[in-house]
Amino acid sequence: MQPDFWNDKRPAGVPLDIDVAEYKSVAEVFERSCKKFADRPALSNMGVTLTYAELERYSAAAAYYQAVSDSRRTTMITLANMCIQIPFLLILAPWLGVTGILLALPLSTIVLATGVVTLLRRQFSRRICVNK
Secondary structure (H helix, E strand, O other), X not given: OOHHHHOOOOOOOOOOOXXXXXXXXXXXXXXXXXXXXXXXXXXXXXXXXXXXXXHHHXXXXXXXXXXXXXHHHHHHHHHHHHHHHHHHHHHHHHHHOHHHHHHHHHHHHHHHHHHHHHHHHHHHHHHHHHHO
């Protein structure tokens, strides 16, 4: 593929070159994008669309545990994400075909998010009780 292949495929206003010194990390690019485009769609799958603001909130749970140096919980969330997706794929793919494959990721994410929210609520309620 030629380097100029994408030149005529970018939306208007998107520069051809990127100033790599403008950002310190990929995380900074993500954070700035979430603030700048908060109400714009970031991801869309099977009729469900997440805005940049929602995407930032969902990424915050694992980031929280990384920030407080709770690598055990961070690792568990990451592994649980993979472990939850496999049964969804094994059940939904034979039953619904390609649609089942496409549904596996959002459904497994909902199940994982429910568990993570429960985990966060328990952790914060313990901290509130300890601090009283």
